[in-house]
Amino acid sequence: MDGLEKELAGKASLIRLDIAARPGRDLAYRYSVRALPTFLVFDGKGNVVHRQFGMPDREAIIKAVESITGRE
Numbered sequence: 001m002d003g004l005e006k007e008l009a010g011k012a013s014l015i016r017l018d019i020a021a022r023p024g025r026d027l028a029y030r031y032s033v034r035a036l037p038t039f040l041v042f043d044g045k046g047n048v049v050h051r052q053f054g055m056p057d058r059e060a061i062i063k064a065v066e067s068i069t070g071r072e
Helices: 003-008 022-030 058-069
Strands: 038-042 048-053
Antiparallel strands (some): 038 048
């Protein structure tokens, strides 16, 4: 578990996918992933509310999660 997972504990689940495996490839195609790494934040209805390519901007990811969970 890395620092981002610890910070989001209780607020969101962090799922890592391997695009070399079929489920990862299928989802990368579905969500138009064109660069690695890519971080997607989904709301409770499955809508992408935040998309980020490259090195993670931890603050932006946390802010996106907090904006949909209402928790800080």
